[in-house]
Amino acid sequence: MKLGAIKSIGWRLGLGVALLAGTCAIVVALYAFQARQYMGSNYTSLVADVVRPQLHTVMFRHALEDLRKRSTDPDVVSRLENFLWRVSQHIDGISFALQASRLSESDYHASLVRLQDVKMRLSEMRQQFDEVIAGASPEKFLHQGQMIENDLAMTYSALSDLVHSEAAKQRIVMERLGRTIAVLVFMILLLVVGLLISLFRLKREHHKVMQLSQRDELTKLGNRRYLMSFAESFCKQSQRSGRPLSLILMDIDHFKYVNDTFGHPAGDQILQIFAKALTDTAREVDVLARIGGEEFCVFMPDTDVDGAMKLAERLRQKVSDLTQQQLGVATSVTVSLGVATAYQNDAIFKHMYARADKALYQAKTHGRNRVEVG
Ligand SMILES: Nc1nc2c(ncn2[C@@H]2O[C@H](COP(=O)(O)OP(=O)(O)OP(=O)(O)O)[C@@H](O)[C@H]2O)c(=O)[nH]1
Structure with a gap:
């Protein structure tokens, strides 16, 4: 084999490896670009933000039932006051967390609107509650409370489904990404090994050609x-x-x-x-x-x-x-x-x-x- 031919094989080999490495890099970049929505999201805290208030809804219902039975009990009054304030705080917290998350706005928009509506109705309830404390009938307040409790339960449930399904998608994407990276690392290792073997062979061929070019065929002495x-x-x-x-x-x-x-x-x-x-x-x-x-x-x-x-x-x-x-x-x-x-x-x-x-x-x-x- 001539020296020029070996050099051209070396060039072709290098070009082939560079092309392959470039293609791999583009594939990973494209996949990472697609997966970026999921990669950076931390759904754990969002799940906690959505699940925790579901318990408060139940507690709110119990407090309303207690109010129905014992409307003037100071303990019931203080629990309800506390819930009216706390639910409103949670609505703010969840709204903020949803907007800060990488969830698509169209997926949670309806829930957000419903939460804001609940928040407005909560401030009305606070006024009604003052009237109940002052001696007015609690019926209107209780009715309003039940409606809010229902809306909250439905909204929290919808949000919980959304966040869980996004978290599941994220897990799948991360698993796929992990597998892709493992395959890539394996491919790169194969490439490196292949390259080293080719270089080694090329060097051996080169050595052989050099030897042949300096040998006399007939006598096997140098030329x-x-x-x-x-x-x-x-x-x-x-x-x-x-x-x-x-x-x-x-x-x-x-x-x-x-x-x-x-x-x-x-x-x-x-x-x-x-x-x-x-x-x-x-x-x-x-x-x-x-x-x-x-x-x-x-x-x-x-x-x-x-x-x-x-x-x-x-x-x-x-x-x-x-x-x-x-x-x-x-x-x-x-x-x-x-x-x-x-x-x-x-x-x-x-x-x-x-x-x-x-x-x-x-x-x-x-x-x-x-x-x-x-
Ligand atoms: N068989 C064979 N002959 C060769 C080879 N290379 C050159 N020759 C011959 O070697 C001969 C050299 O002849 P000359 O240069 O005249 O020299 P010579 O006959 O040895 O005479 P002097 O050197 O003066 O003693 C020529 O006939 C060439 O053809 C080869 O690889 N094999």
Whole structure:
């Protein structure tokens, strides 16, 4: 896979994730917008405000019955006075709580109007009550009281139904919201995991592509790009540490003859055998590369000219010792090598390469199958 293709997959992946995350955010925002009427409402206190006065209605009825039986009893008089005042207060409290709530005004409007009407009638009752205390007949007062009690009971009951049904709706909305959030969190987790897996795979692919782009298919050694990826760092390290750095360029002798005589596949096999000999001879830290058709190189950190010469000579010997049986062709193979060593300041790859190349040329012109130092 090419680097550009991987990058474009990365972009598409990022775009896909961003789109998905954006869609999720819009869905949640829309739902939250719809549910906001219920989310912020606290119906608990409203329920208490509506339910509590229902008890007062009952108590008001009892006080009226007591008045009918014992109209002059000071205890009954004081209870009724208290209720007349208290019911009026509650009507104000409930009206305020309803208006402050998030209930739709159309749902409670009729109840509110009825409560206000009751409140007006209550103030009339207070006047009638003064007359009853002064000795007038309580019948009119009691009749009015019963009417008010009935209206209050009906209104409180309607309001209680309304608030309870709104509280139930709120519970359902909150439950749904909770489930939606849980699903969202799960989705986001899945997304994150998916993204991490994709990134991990992408990185692995990228690493593979990088490796492939720096490998020679035939010999499995590094290629010129691989060599260059070490060139600068090795040179800088040598300049800093003052440690020697060596480069050997090598070229199989008369390789064209091998190809022409035994065929290209035989030539390929010899290239592989040579690469194996090179790998077996060099150290782990040395950088090995096939830099041309039948040209190879070894880049050796911490290696002076003697060390480089030894390795070059060992390799030359090893190659020339390869039997025809080992090579698979009815000929022997030799290699020419050019060595260049740099000490601190002259560790510049370009210059080292030119010196090693020149030495290799000398090795060729001096008869091949030899090592020369540049
Ligand atoms: N089999 C095979 N041959 C290759 C490959 N790459 C390059 N060659 C051949 O290697 C040969 C190199 O020939 P030349 O550059 O003339 O050098 P030479 O014959 O080795 O002669 P000297 O280097 O002067 O000793 C050419 O015939 C190329 O076709 C490869 O991957 N496989």
